[in-house]
């Protein structure tokens with residue numbers, strides 16, 4: 001909403017007034033879109049550290065106070081009383097589903113849970129040993145080939161179906177990718193199982209050893225997926241909005257989001273946290289690892305720590321830490337890496353280097369330990385993140401195509417050679 005407040009700026013010998021926009025939670029922004037037209041100047045903001053790229057009504061994050069809300073609901077409340085499917089519906093459609101709507105949405109997810117049979121042959125040609133995130137982005141991009149009507153963006157019904165197909169099929173693809181990697185026959189989705197129970201069953205059921213679905217495992221998987229479901233303008237979501245602004249189809253757009261998420265500074269961090277904890281355990285010294293982290297000539301980071309937005313505890317990390325502890329106790333799992341993680345967290349929170357820079361555990365610090373306890377292999381951790389983030393990406397894509405009419409096209413400051421001749 002535009003306010004009566006104006007920002008005044010003196011530049012190039014003249015004074016200009018810029019409108020001030022305020023969000024529903026009081027965040028203020030100076031509207032810069034006409035700035036170059038008015039002054040001939042552009043703004044330079046490397047890595048978009050201080051630029052709001054859109055107005056959005058999906059997710060609210062307050063990094064100073066450690067707040068995360070989806071469509072107004074605190075995540076702490078959502079994880080207590082809702083399933084991941086409820087939250088996916090909330091993010092994409094704006095409200096929690098009524099029991100009737102939930103029934104319809106679950107039906108749509110169920111009937112779209114099978115992968116196109118021809119895609120399986122395509123799947124089979126991918127090299128064994130490929131990282132599941134790369135397999136996933138390839139397969140999702142390929143969906144547009146198998147379901148070409150996704151290009152008819154204006155047809156709302158198609159978008160509803162494409163959305164359900166994505167949320168449902170990606171889960172099937174993730175489980176198929178895992179089964180392929182271990183050389184076991186694939187397990188098809190079942191209509192009688194909930195979204196998370198179905199996923200665990202497709203991952204772990206086998207003809208020789210039927211999988212016993214535990215309610216605790218289903219519950220904690222729901223919690224993890226809910227906590228990863230959206231996080232406003234992170235790298236992959238901004239990628240989705242940027243690419244989508246060129247009116248690229250939904251599947252290609254989501255595939256690009258998955259590629260962005262695969263980076264170790266983004267979604268790939270959860271896998272790296274476990275590798276780091278193992279290194280610390282092997283070396284037997286947190287100090288030794290911290291020395292590398294603090295040395296600016298060494299690229300080592302304390303993985304699972306620090307965040308561009310949160311300058312206090314990441315609220316997701318707080319919930320996962322507590323849930324992780326409860327789940328491992330209940331299942332009688334003794335994971336030595338949990339002890340290492342606790343010690344690393346304690347040491348970092350009492351170390352001046354991390355305190356001075358406001359570095360706290362982020363969502364990835366404890367999530368890998370829960371995934372390990374669920375039996376999910378490390379190279380699938382980032383795939384789990386992608387599975388969870390899908391509703392957020394889809395919600396942003398839908399919001400973007402509904403309100404932005406212009407293609408995203410930033411400026412740059414050219415610093416290369418001035419004109420020269422051959």
Ligand code: ACO
Nearest residue numbers: 265266267269293301302303304305306307308357362364
């Ligand atoms: N370990 C050690 N030092 C760190 C870390 C870390 N994890 N994170 C930030 N710092 C230091 C930086 O070196 C910098 O120090 P300096 O001021 O002496 O140069 C200072 O803290 C500020 O950090 P920036 O790099 O400016 O922070 P930025 O906002 O750019 O980076 C990021 C955020 C990428 C998440 C970073 O904290 C990081 O690399 N963390 C580890 C990877 C990780 O856990 N990623 C997952 C993030 S959550 C997610 O994507 C779901």
